Amino acid sequence: MDRSHLPPTCSSNIYCHGPLLDTVQMAGLYNDSKTFVDMKLKLSADITMDHFHEMMARTGSHPTKADIQEFVNQNFDPEGSEFEDWRPTDWKDNPAFLQNIKDPLLHEWAADLNRLWLQLGRKMKPDVKANQDLYSIIYVDNPVIVPGGRFREFYYWDSYWIIKGLLLSEMRSTAKGMVSNFMDIVERIGFIPNGGRIYYAMRSQPPLLIPMVKLILDDMDDIEFLRQHIHTLDREYDYWMTNHTIEVNHNGHRYTLARYYDQSQGPRPESYKEDVDVARHFDSNDKKEELYAELKAAAESGWDFSSRWFILNGTNKGNLTNLKTRSIIPVDLNAIMCWNAQLLRDFHTRLGNVDKAEYYRNVHARFMDAIEQVLWHEDVGVWLDYSLESGRRRDYFYPSNVSPLWAVCYDQARKDYYVNRVVNYLDKVKVDIFDGGIPTTFEHSGEQWDYPNAWPPLQYIVVMGLANTGQPEAMRLASEIATKWVRSNFEVWKQKTAMLEKYDATIFGGLGGGGEYVVQTGFGWTNGVIMAMLNRWGDTITSADAFGTGAAVDSGAVYGAHVGASGVATAILVVLASLAAGTLGLMVYRKRKDYIRVSGGEDYKLLSRKPYTELRSLNGASNPRQR
Numbered sequence: 001m002d003r004s005h006l007p008p009t010c011s012s013n014i015y016c017h018g019p020l021l022d023t024v025q026m027a028g029l030y031n032d033s034k035t036f037v038d039m040k041l042k043l044s045a046d047i048t049m050d051h052f053h054e055m056m057a058r059t060g061s062h063p064t065k066a067d068i069q070e071f072v073n074q075n076f077d078p079e080g081s082e083f084e085d086w087r088p089t090d091w092k093d094n095p096a097f098l099q100n101i102k103d104p105l106l107h108e109w110a111a112d113l114n115r116l117w118l119q120l121g122r123k124m125k126p127d128v129k130a131n132q133d134l135y136s137i138i139y140v141d142n143p144v145i146v147p148g149g150r151f152r153e154f155y156y157w158d159s160y161w162i163i164k165g166l167l168l169s170e171m172r173s174t175a176k177g178m179v180s181n182f183m184d185i186v187e188r189i190g191f192i193p194n195g196g197r198i199y200y201a202m203r204s205q206p207p208l209l210i211p212m213v214k215l216i217l218d219d220m221d222d223i224e225f226l227r228q229h230i231h232t233l234d235r236e237y238d239y240w241m242t243n244h245t246i247e248v249n250h251n252g253h254r255y256t257l258a259r260y261y262d263q264s265q266g267p268r269p270e271s272y273k274e275d276v277d278v279a280r281h282f283d284s285n286d287k288k289e290e291l292y293a294e295l296k297a298a299a300e301s302g303w304d305f306s307s308r309w310f311i312l313n314g315t316n317k318g319n320l321t322n323l324k325t326r327s328i329i330p331v332d333l334n335a336i337m338c339w340n341a342q343l344l345r346d347f348h349t350r351l352g353n354v355d356k357a358e359y360y361r362n363v364h365a366r367f368m369d370a371i372e373q374v375l376w377h378e379d380v381g382v383w384l385d386y387s388l389e390s391g392r393r394r395d396y397f398y399p400s401n402v403s404p405l406w407a408v409c410y411d412q413a414r415k416d417y418y419v420n421r422v423v424n425y426l427d428k429v430k431v432d433i434f435d436g437g438i439p440t441t442f443e444h445s446g447e448q449w450d451y452p453n454a455w456p457p458l459q460y461i462v463v464m465g466l467a468n469t470g471q472p473e474a475m476r477l478a479s480e481i482a483t484k485w486v487r488s489n490f491e492v493w494k495q496k497t498a499m500l501e502k503y504d505a506t507i508f509g510g511l512g513g514g515g516e517y518v519v520q521t522g523f524g525w526t527n528g529v530i531m532a533m534l535n536r537w538g539d540t541i542t543s544a545d546a547f548g549t550g551a552a553v554d555s556g557a558v559y560g561a562h563v564g565a566s567g568v569a570t571a572i573l574v575v576l577a578s579l580a581a582g583t584l585g586l587m588v589y590r591k592r593k594d595y596i597r598v599s600g601g602e603d604y605k606l607l608s609r610k611p612y613t614e615l616r617s618l619n620g621a622s623n624p625r626q627r
């Protein structure tokens, strides 16, 4: 397909396309390509371009790395220059959900996580609004909680779990402010970009704004907020229906289903060199542009990158040159679209908009049917992604295969049947054999959304999807997975005093890795997911099993086994052992709290006795020139 008529990733000839971006990014000045595109211009874009042309003329268009570094130093301020100090005014140190957590170590940890919001808040300087052209950050009125590390701006789908956590922390005005920002952005841009930077403005991320509003309404029941923004929610949904759906012919019927897509030219500015290097594999400009589109569509999915989007001879083998994201119908995106339609139906019903409610009832029914007919597989007992290339299912394990449970997009009249089949499926693929959580896939490609990495949002989708069915076997499995996840995250916290964006499913307390940047700390969605799990299972999860090992065995199961085998005396011993381990652990844990680790680009650095307030400035100093 000819893509030459498409716009660049944004109009800025500094941050999104053109010779300056190409020259600086291809010089590889920084360990992380995102560093440069997050820097602030010292002077206007025009003057900066003049300086760039002068530098090119002076060097005969062959500048050395030192020339380019000098040009950047003279014309740009470091990344992070857009923020001013901000302490969330609604933060409190003892939100009620902490009382649900019985284990003393986990209780203390949850209080620490609550404190982490103070490090992850970002408020823009007024100058960003006045001089937007000098910045790549997209101006928003209200402060936001960011994921952390290199992710200094809002991220669309991350915000769902961040808001979940904020509401547990009773930071209602921060949570509502973030949702208000999104409403404003939909009105200004027409949809929500992948993240809060102009270089993300031609692609989105999994559409979770409508579920975010549901979180807000469940917490505050603010019908006026809903009334004020309902048209914006309609608009966001329309954007996805218009730009991301496709007709699928299946068994003689036509179904409308959603996929990730891209409508821009060029590499991702924030990973420019990485994309250009992969594109060298292709000889024509058209083929390179096709690759860039697949890379950007994969980034839109939130799973950047994964063998989930590889198609090679009909399989999921291969590498980034085999990306075919746009040719795959993903279960989770369609489950979310279906869920959104149901939520919009409910919202309009509450507001008395009968016609709109009826419209969304129809949309929801069509998604339910399409998901059932095209994505559900009776013989496998689960939903599977679908390849538009082959017209066949992709029978590979992904946690997203069970996302219709989370989104409640299956026939409720046959709930027990679906839930039993899905529990059997999870049993068959042995999701429970991993010590550190559920892996993203079973493919070891080296990409970050592949084996052995385990990601917080995926654990949440599986766990809450199972738990919310109310079916005993599903709830037992949910509590088992949640216990394992909490303990493994806690193990990392004990070792590094850090929450990570991803972990290693195969190792209890293992760190995630792979992909194109080092594992990041912070971390917005990780904190939100742990808080949600502790809130729900805090009365039963213990930080270690009865033997104090923290091994990935559900404590309830261990307790039950002992009661069955040796009677009440053993049970009492087990409980006493747990309490002793908890108290001892708390003492050790308190001692360790003098240390904080941050990701400093290459690896963890131990920074002894740094108070939390310094963490933010340390995180902001990831520019090598500043170290």
Ligand SMILES: OC[C@H]1O[C@H](O[C@H]2O[C@H](CO)[C@@H](O)[C@H](O)[C@H]2O)[C@H](O)[C@@H](O)[C@@H]1O
Pocket (backbone or CB within 6 Å): 034, 147, 151, 155, 156, 157, 158, 194, 195, 268, 270, 271, 299, 300, 301, 302, 303, 304, 305, 501
């Ligand atoms: O810079 C590379 C990519 O980084 C982001 O992706 C990862 O972090 C996001 C923030 O936590 C998360 O939403 C995403 O699922 C991760 O894979 C960014 O979203 C990508 O667009 C970007 O290319």
